Amino acid sequence: MAYKPDTICVQGGYRPKNGESRIPPIAQSTTFYYESTQGMADLFDLKADGYFYTRLANPTVAAFEGKVTELEGGVAGIGCSSGMAASTLAVFTVCGAGDNIVSSSAIYGGTFNLFSVTLPKLGIETRFFDPDAPAEEIEKLIDDKTRLIFTETVANPAIKILDFDKIAAIAKKHQVLFAVDNTLATPVLCRPFEWGANLIIHSTTKYLDGHAAALGGMIVDGGNFNFKGNPRYPSFNVPDESYHGLVYADLPAAQFATKCRAQMMRDIGAMMAPQNAFLAWLGCDTLALRMERHSSNAAKVAAYLAGHPKIDWVWHASLPDNKYHAIAQKYLPKGTGGMLSFGIKGDVKRAAKFMEALKLITQETHVADVRSCVLHPASTTHRQLSKEELEEAGVPENLVRLSVGIEAPEDILADLEQALEKV
Numbered sequence: 525m526a527y528k529p530d531t532i533c534v535q536g537g538y539r540p541k542n543g544e545s546r547i548p549p550i551a552q553s554t555t556f557y558y559e560s561t562q563g564m565a566d567l568f569d570l571k572a573d574g575y576f577y578t579r580l581a582n583p584t585v586a587a588f589e590g591k592v593t594e595l596e597g598g599v600a601g602i603g604c605s606s607g608m609a610a611s612t613l614a615v616f617t618v619c620g621a622g623d624n625i626v627s628s629s630a631i632y633g634g635t636f637n638l639f640s641v642t643l644p645k646l647g648i649e650t651r652f653f654d655p656d657a658p659a660e661e662i663e664k665l666i667d668d669k670t671r672l673i674f675t676e677t678v679a680n681p682a683i684k685i686l687d688f689d690k691i692a693a694i695a696k697k698h699q700v701l702f703a704v705d706n707t708l709a710t711p712v713l714c715r716p717f718e719w720g721a722n723l724i725i726h727s728t729t730k731y732l733d734g735h736a737a738a739l740g741g742m743i744v745d746g747g748n749f750n751f752k753g754n755p756r757y758p759s760f761n762v763p764d765e766s767y768h769g770l771v772y773a774d775l776p777a778a779q780f781a782t783k784c785r786a787q788m789m790r791d792i793g794a795m796m797a798p799q800n801a802f803l804a805w806l807g808c809d810t811l812a813l814r815m816e817r818h819s820s821n822a823a824k825v826a827a828y829l830a831g832h833p834k835i836d837w838v839w840h841a842s843l844p845d846n847k848y849h850a851i852a853q854k855y856l857p858k859g860t861g862g863m864l865s866f867g868i869k870g871d872v873k874r875a876a877k878f879m880e881a882l883k884l885i886t887q888e889t890h891v892a893d894v895r896s897c898v899l900h901p902a903s904t905t906h907r908q909l910s911k912e913e914l915e916e917a918g919v920p921e922n923l924v925r926l927s928v929g930i931e932a933p934e935d936i937l938a939d940l941e942q943a944l945e946k947v
């Protein structure tokens with residue numbers, strides 16, 4: 525029986541057998557014991573399921589992978605050491621030197637940096653597009669070396685909502701893998717596989733953990749992409765000599781996830797730590813409840829700020845006049861999460877004064893945990909971007925990013941009010 529996301533948050537990913545611990549134990553071990561050589565050889569040949577080395581798989585990480593995979597409705601998940609590791613491993617699974625990816629420019633600053641600076645050093649080109657551009661314009665960026673289209677469901681910090689139908693149609697037409705970073709929506713608010721995505725990336729550091737306790741990332745394979753015979757993906761269609769001649773496109777399921785784990789996790793080793801997987805697994809228990817509160821608190825804050833004379837503009841799709849309001853109703857009908865951005869009238873110094881006057885809401889390089897926090901992206905997460913790149917990423921210099929927590933909404937509003945009185 526297919527459970528609802530709220531149930532999967534609580535019950536997914538781990539089912540104890542008779543007498544076993546009710547929640548997953550932390551398998552704090554790098555390695556696993558086997559009685560026979562053949563038993564171990566079968567694991568290496570992917571003929572049997574099991575664990576042999578924590579860089580590739582671990583029972584606690586598997587419990588968390590199972591929960592997120594069930595939540596997203598995918599076929600396999602891979603726990604990574606961070607969200608950045610997840611994006612990097614996802615790209616490396618399909619790209620080599622000479623290939624390119626086509627990416628939304630409205631993405632997290634760290635991912636933008638990876639794509640615009642680091643990947644080109646390895647011979648992988650990124651072609652950026654404005655997610656609001658017409659399909660014909662985005663399509664022009666795709667050529668026979670394009671291996672991946674990369675987007676975010678709720679773009680951080682521009683709070684743009686992705687038009688899934690537009691991107692899915694392009695990806696399908698050109699038979700290119702469609703990846704979505706679903707970090708800020710979470711599968712509670714949006715399930716990208718239902719809208720045509722093939723791959724989901726998470727920084728589990730954010731809402732999935734939700735308590736600012738554990739760094740982590742996740743790649744979820746939708747199992748809904750045809751690699752077999754697809755000329756864009758030769759590495760899926762020829763024997764992998766580094767893995768006993770395996771042809772990934774011939775596997776019955778989870779072709780992407782198997783290649784990613786067997787090749788990329790083996791060689792790069794950016795695996796999620798068991799302790800972090802445990803914390804994130806536990807965090808997910810309350811994910812559905814938290815996302816409801818994050819969304820309703822943020823909608824109240826957005827409405828308050830939008831009506832304040834000292835505020836220039838507010839971006840949150842809950843506002844009826846927001847550009848993404850209609851699209852959000854379609855793809856995120858339960859709410860758009862706790863992230864919002866706004867500009868204070870006046871210069872950058874005024875924004876800084878306001879942020880320093882906040883008492884309950886703290887300044888942090890973080891978003892999407894239970895505590896409300898603010899950040900000035902142009903001087904922190906996005907400081908590596910030029911003024912032009914900031915504009916391209918939809919991040920004006922005076923933008924204040926507010927991650928609305930699950931505190932009592934009255935207290936959050938009172939804190940904003942007293943800080944605005946001081947500027």
Ligand code: PLP
Binds near residue numbers: 608705707740
């Ligand atoms: N994706 C999004 C949308 C993010 O907000 C972040 C971090 O803020 C990342 C990816 C990177 O994740 P991590 O910090 O876990 O490496």
